[in-house]
Amino acid sequence: MSRQPVFLSDGVVAGLLRYEELIPRLEEALGKFSLRRSSELLQPVRSVMPLQNHSGFLGLMPSYMPNEGILCTKMLTFYRREAGSSLPSTQASVLLFDPEYGNVTAVMDGLDITHKRTAAVSAISAKLLKPAQLDILCILGSGHQALSHYEVFTLLFSFKEVRVWSRRMESATRFAASVKGPVTVCSSVKEAVNGADVIITVTSSSEPVLFGNWVKPGAHVAAVGACRPNWRELDDDLMRDAVIYVDSREGADTESGDIILSGAKVFAEIGEVINGTAPAFCEKTTVFKSLGMGIQDAVSAKLVFDKWKSQQ
Numbered sequence: 001m002s003r004q005p006v007f008l009s010d011g012v013v014a015g016l017l018r019y020e021e022l023i024p025r026l027e028e029a030l031g032k033f034s035l036r037r038s039s040e041l042l043q044p045v046r047s048v049m050p051l052q053n054h055s056g057f058l059g060l061m062p063s064y065m066p067n068e069g070i071l072c073t074k075m076l077t078f079y080r081r082e083a084g085s086s087l088p089s090t091q092a093s094v095l096l097f098d099p100e101y102g103n104v105t106a107v108m109d110g111l112d113i114t115h116k117r118t119a120a121v122s123a124i125s126a127k128l129l130k131p132a133q134l135d136i137l138c139i140l141g142s143g144h145q146a147l148s149h150y151e152v153f154t155l156l157f158s159f160k161e162v163r164v165w166s167r168r169m170e171s172a173t174r175f176a177a178s179v180k181g182p183v184t185v186c187s188s189v190k191e192a193v194n195g196a197d198v199i200i201t202v203t204s205s206s207e208p209v210l211f212g213n214w215v216k217p218g219a220h221v222a223a224v225g226a227c228r229p230n231w232r233e234l235d236d237d238l239m240r241d242a243v244i245y246v247d248s249r250e251g252a253d254t255e256s257g258d259i260i261l262s263g264a265k266v267f268a269e270i271g272e273v274i275n276g277t278a279p280a281f282c283e284k285t286t287v288f289k290s291l292g293m294g295i296q297d298a299v300s301a302k303l304v305f306d307k308w309k310s311q312q
């Protein structure tokens with residue numbers, strides 16, 4: 001195989017990746033993952049190397065889906081940044097391989113994939129674990145993930161009110177001004193989550209920001225940050241009282257401080273709910289603890305690459 005890999009920039013990837021096409025592929029992949037058939041899907045828990053001089057981490061996220069012709073790995077770096085820092089907190093590249101020959105067919109910027117597939121999986125969790133009422137959406141954090149979550153949640157659901165809180169009020173105000181629809185800027189987490197039906201936590205915090213006694217019973221929480229075993233976004237009360245769903249049990253047991261440090265029991269993977277092998281307790285308070293999986297990047301990258309090829 002002498003062909004050189006193509007390089008797809010962030011702009012090209014962003015132009016090709018659409019939530020409407022991505023969501024069904026992610027649902028299928030999450031269901032397949034939870035079947036644990038190694039002949040159909042392989043994905044180890046990502047390996048993460050600390051970069052102690054920089055408060056950062058380098059992660060490697062390989063996956064293999066032979067029936068779909070997908071062999072892929074994402075490489076990412078993520079850093080804890082001080083408030084006001086202009087340096088990026090997460091960067092990523094995705095490599096697609098030809099599974100038969102082993103050569104790299106495409107190298108693509110992984111930022112848009114990371115933003116969209118993470119938000120899309122949170123939206124899938126909200127679709128599956130939908131509270132009886134869906135009036136108020138609350139977003140805690142105002143960075144890249146906040147934006148992609150706003151986009152997909154307002155695309156799929158019709159909330160009467162969207163609220164945002166950020167640790168710096170001006171960031172929340174900037175976020176509200178940057179999106180199309182109306183957003184209420186809140187000055188405290190307690191005020192922001194009061195009565196909210198869906199709460200999304202997308203912060204880089206390592207301490208709890210969301211406390212169980214502020215959360216409306218029956219609400220759904222999509223918890224996206226805190227991806228290290230000693231980092232938290234949610235307090236023990238919420239972790240103990242809610243029914244906990246995850247993307248990967250192995251990932252959660254290895255990487256989620258919210259699960260490991262609270263001692264909370266994982267009830268099911270959302271792939272099990274998709275497969276009908278675990279119930280969706282929509283009437284209870286539910287937490288979807290998201291950590292991110294290589295297969296999510298892989299199906300996103302394959303979708304982008306196939307669309308790009310069809311246009312050549």
Ligand SMILES: NC(=O)C1=CN([C@@H]2O[C@H](COP(=O)(O)OP(=O)(O)OC[C@H]3O[C@@H](n4cnc5c(N)ncnc54)[C@H](O)[C@@H]3O)[C@@H](O)[C@H]2O)C=CC1
Nearest residue numbers: 089141142143144145202203204205224225226290291292
């Ligand atoms: N579960 C998954 O699949 C993924 C999770 N993530 C995680 O999602 C989180 C957000 O990522 P991005 O939006 O890309 O980052 P970002 O840097 O664009 O935004 C981070 C947000 O967290 C806030 N923040 C930082 N420290 C905080 C603190 N101590 N308390 C409260 N808020 C704080 C910032 O003000 C900002 O609003 C990160 O923790 C990241 O590691 C990112 C990608 C995928």
Ligand SMILES: O=C([O-])C1=[NH+]CCC1
Nearest residue numbers: 078114227291292293
């Ligand atoms: O899956 C992912 O891309 C990430 N999870 C935590 C930081 C980035």
